[in-house]
Amino acid sequence: MPHTPHQLAQDFPELADLISKRKVSDPHFARLLDDYNALNDQVHLAETNVEPMDDLAQSELRKKRMALKDELYGLLTAAA
Numbered sequence: 809m810p811h812t813p814h815q816l817a818q819d820f821p822e823l824a825d826l827i828s829k830r831k832v833s834d835p836h837f838a839r840l841l842d843d844y845n846a847l848n849d850q851v852h853l854a855e856t857n858v859e860p861m862d863d864l865a866q867s868e869l870r871k872k873r874m875a876l877k878d879e880l881y882g883l884l885t886a887a888a
C-alpha cells in the first residue's frame with residue numbers, strides 16, 4: 809500500500825516516542841490506535857478510489873477517525 813497520510817506519529821511528531829511507548833504499555837491505547845489505523849486505511853482507500861464509496865460514507869469515516877484521533881491525543885497529552 810502506498811504511504812497513508814494521517815499516521816498519528818507523523819501528525820504529532822513531538823509525541824512519536826510517547827506513542828510508541830504507550831502502544832506497548834497500555835492495552836486500551838493500543839486498541840484505540842489499532843482502530844484509528846484501520847479507519848485511516850479505509851479512508852485512504854476510499855479517497856484514492858481503490859475502494860470507492862459515496863461521499864456520505866467517506867464523511868462518516870473521517871468523523872470517526874477524527875474522534876479517535878482526538879481521544880488518542882487527549883490520552884497522550886494527559887500523560888505528558
